[in-house]
Amino acid sequence: MTARQVLVVDDEVGIRELLSEILSDEGYHVKLAENAAQARDSRQQERPDLVLLDIWMPDCDGISLLKEWGNGGLLTMPVVMMSGHGTIDTAVEATRIGAFDFLEKPIALQKLLKTVNAALKHAEHQPRSGMNLLSLGKSPAIVDLRTRLEQLDGLKVPLLLIGARGCGAELCARFLHRSETPWLELTQAEKLASAPLELLEQTREGLIYIPEVADLGKTEQKGLLLLLGRADKYGVRVVCATTRVLPQLVQAGQFDESLLHALSSASLNIPTLAEHREDIPDLVKAMTTFLAENGEVQYREFDVAALNAMRNAEWPGNLAQLKVAVKNLMLTSIGEKITLEDAVRVLEQFAVPEPAVSAATQLPLDLNMSLRDARDAFERIYFEHHIAKAGGNMSRVAEAVELERTHLYRKLKQLNIRTKQ
Structure with a gap:
């Protein structure tokens, strides 16, 4: 021993x-x-x-x-x-x-x-290290998120977490989970349709977490609505996450409007890594510690230049992508410390190349069309470019094109642009 x-x-x-x-x-x-x-x-x-x-x-x-x-x-x-x-x-x-x-x-x-x-x-009864909400950082965006979660901590109202993939919705849900009470991450959604009350009994006084509520079918949505109506009786908190725009799904007939109303009593946006970039060096350090302690890799320290490179890189996959890159660097770097050269090597391997731009590059527009049609065609290309660049995150799109969300959605509807991810 x-x-x-x-x-x-x-x-x-x-x-x-x-x-x-x-x-x-x-x-x-x-x-x-x-x-x-x-x-x-x-x-x-x-x-x-x-x-x-x-x-x-x-x-x-x-x-x-x-x-x-x-x-x-x-x-x-x-x-x-x-x-x-x-x-x-x-x-x-x-x-x-x-x-x-x-x-x-x-x-x-x-x-x-x-x-x-x-x-x-x-x-012997304490958990090993793992990422949690406290690991996300100390930036204003994360402090604000943590403050709002703390405000909801003592309440049993359902919570809807909205954010891009990989941004840490589960960490927020676990922050609200009371220790020594049941935790259920719902991976078998069909149980919502067949036995919603059994789920409540199984998780009595605990927390049910649904990673993507927009993926539920119609009967499962009805089951979730029933579950939400009875959750308080069982002392169960329900936390749902989504990367989708639920009101648009309601308009398209893909999401139950009554369920959206039930989930909308408390909702929070989770910032992307781009919105709290200053936390990335501390996040990288925390991830190196957790990966080493869990026996996944041998511990290696990042030097300052490597940390700066990680902070300045783009992370459309957010925390999930950052963790993969950190693990890759810890496994494939050969020096005592992970250097700038190591960071650049791995970042370049997974970078999405920018399309080449030359003087001959032309927008796919028919210049013989009317001015109004040409303008609509250009705006359609413009907005589709920004939606793809933001990975479908409409908050980031609105910020990039400098339009309020209401005006943005009106414009996209006018141009017949769908934002479903």
Whole structure:
């Protein structure tokens, strides 16, 4: 059996050495960090089974580091706080943030070993690292999204999440999921038609997540409408996601209008990566940590130039595409760090080439038609170009062509342009 790894973080060399000696004698593998910076680097590279963390350190106090790990989705191991100046208030604050326990210095040997043993047993029931909403970043767009989700957290109203593919709808749904309650991602949609109440019973007091509500058939939509009407009785929250424009599907007779009304009581737009590009370097770092900890790849660090290249690249596939690129780089780069050259190599492999433009390039227009018909033909080409470029995301189209959404839809209807993805 592999020895459990304990990370000891303390700015006093005597305490680090003493704890290391005691824990090593007990069969633990001990790593040492003399400040928050070293602890941060160590945690990013691998997940220890337990952290003993001093509160009072010169560069960054332990409470702040604990908050940082919690906000970054990295608090997936038990942390025991240590302090020679402990107070009840400090212990309560640390526990509220996520610390497992609190030890006051000087630490009695039996108390130390008892606490370490209890914390490691507790760790057996904690999930390994994974991407979550807190991993998405600190940009205004993500802070706004998280604030609105927190506002909805205590309510059981159904929620509709609207966003491009791969933008993180499931992370938003899991943010609203209460731990130790059922979670059901509905992959067998036919059960909505045949047994909607059984789904509610199965997920009592939990959450049902539907990844693409626009893919439901007519009978499944009726079943979902029935399920929504009874969900409150079972204490179930229902979160649906879509990449489509549901009002247009209603107009086309493809989506139930009553269901749209039921889902529209609470809806949120999820920003694309292009809308919070400043978060990409931190996202890349988080993904490297999670991929390494889950045993998918060997940990590699991105240098600053490589991170900048990732930030400046286009990601029409959003988080899903970014994760694939990060994994590719971690698997195929051969240096100690992932460099700009590595990033460019992989980004170029998957780049969509721009069509060649020359003086001979002509728009496919018949210049013998009337001015009105020529203008309509040009506008049709223009809007179809921007819709394709935005991957069907009408918010991005409206922003690119500088039209309000209402005016944009009116213009597309006039030109007989369909926006179904």
